[in-house]
Amino acid sequence: MPEKEVIKFDQERSLWHIFPEYCKGCGLCKEKCPNQVLIWSDKLGVYGTPTVRPKDEDSCIGCGICQMVCPDCAISVIRKRKKKAV
Numbered sequence: 001m002p003e004k005e006v007i008k009f010d011q012e013r014s015l016w017h018i019f020p021e022y023c024k025g026c027g028l029c030k031e032k033c034p035n036q037v038l039i040w041s042d043k044l045g046v047y048g049t050p051t052v053r054p055k056d057e058d059s060c061i062g063c064g065i066c067q068m069v070c071p072d073c074a075i076s077v078i079r080k081r082k083k084k085a086v
């Protein structure tokens with residue numbers, strides 16, 4: 001079985017991933033993001049509808065809400081640890 005495509009976005013506070021083959025473009029993640037981070041992407045999903053992507057590199061706080069609400073498990077968010085003050 002071929003591996004699923006994953007698109008990675010290295011954010012300041014998270015590693016944010018989308019699996020376009022699972023995304024149906026419902027927009028729920030966009031709607032529920034507390035920071036209005038997500039925008040429509042040129043990359044198309046399973047039904048030929050746009051997928052989503054973060055709008056920049058520092059707005060995502062890594063809360064994981066988009067991952068939790070996605071009905072199709074198309075998003076994976078790994079929160080980065082804060083750097084220790086030196």
Ligand code: SF4
Binds near residue numbers: 033061
């Ligand atoms: S992890 Fe939180 S802040 Fe980042 S895109 Fe998802 S819902 Fe928005």
Ligand code: SF4
Binds near residue numbers: 023030051
């Ligand atoms: S909630 Fe999931 S299926 Fe819906 S647009 Fe977001 S990533 Fe795609």
